[in-house]
Amino acid sequence: MPFLTSDPAVSLDGFIAGPGQDLEHPLGIGGEGLHRWHWEQTEENAAEIEAICSAGAYIMGRNMFGPDRGEWDLTWKGWWGDDPPYHAPVYVLTHYERDPVEMQGGTTFHFVTGGPEEALRLATDAAGDGHISIAGGASTINQYLRAGHIDELRLHVAPIVLGSGEALFRDLGGLSFEVASSRSTSLVTHVTLRRTRG
Amino acid sequence: MPFLTSDPAVSLDGFIAGPGQDLEHPLGIGGEGLHRWHWEQTEENAAEIEAICSAGAYIMGRNMFGPDRGEWDLTWKGWWGDDPPYHAPVYVLTHYERDPVEMQGGTTFHFVTGGPEEALRLATDAAGDGHISIAGGASTINQYLRAGHIDELRLHVAPIVLGSGEALFRDLGGLSFEVASSRSTSLVTHVTLRRTRG
16 A cells, blocks of 8 residues: 655644635635745754655646646646646546646656546556655545545645634544644744554 | 733633533533643643743632532532632632632632622722733633733643634624743643733
8 A cells, every 4th residue: 555645734723725715815815824844944844844745646726737627728727837746646637638848857647537546546556666646726625534534634734723714624524634743944843644554 | 910821721723611501511612622631731821821821810600610510519619629729718709699708828709799890990909910810711801802902812722623612702893912931842832821911
């Protein structure tokens, strides 16, 4: 079995995006506060940032890949420019078929219409000895958590309250973990959780 | 100005009690999981447990003091037996007057009908050089957070999802802190937050 991780940045009240997401506010109102540690304390958080981008393959939801819906706009190649930070195959869950898009630096976006289990099979084949990271968004991570697939949930907890938005743990009452480690800077607490078994 | 702290145990999704609180389930369904670190890892968490009970005075809501509502049942003297863990004055917010109740070990319960600001004035006079701890429950801590009174919020984050219940941060969207420190054992991540000013 592959080893699955996920690295959501989350508020104190469990949201990974604020309310009112749109093109101008892709993270919702206040949601950019979830990522200040990443941009303002890059050096201090270098180890965690590197770990986020160390997987052998990634899975993400279509809404994380881009804002368009329905039939593909083939000019859209993700938010990340010509050289995305993944440097590995990325499996994008979608209901609309599309040919793979090869970017610079080793990132290739593959579009999977067979559902999350199919994406997991493809990512497992591609990852080799590497682990698989569920990149987001909320509903995609939520789905793999619900299925019991995520071995290590590495929360990056920003010390802010969003009040509403995309809830990472929606309808997951009863789920429990054990804490493997934690570390903080002034803008984030990194908490590594492992799924409790049995 | 007095220094205010609060030490809520909270789930990953921000609840300090589960759904369905009643006499049989004072912490709601699943809520006892928030406190496993306290009872099962007492030694490992001795520093944090001691800090919780180090205030010069405490403030709590009536619903934390006991299950009865309306006119007082004078035989009820709290959940904690003859020698409660506070060893200091405890100001209980209520709409019903009652004479102070002196317990063993230095704990005296005072009943305050003048509201949270009045309780804060009384606790400040009583605490001397000590700090004041807002003991709970959720709505009492929430109220003092909203008023901007809590200087240090010491979250004890249990690695569980409750899904619903008493939300610590209800209607507090926009609140932000900085992380002063964190530390974990397998059953809890202790996160000390300080209110950001200005």
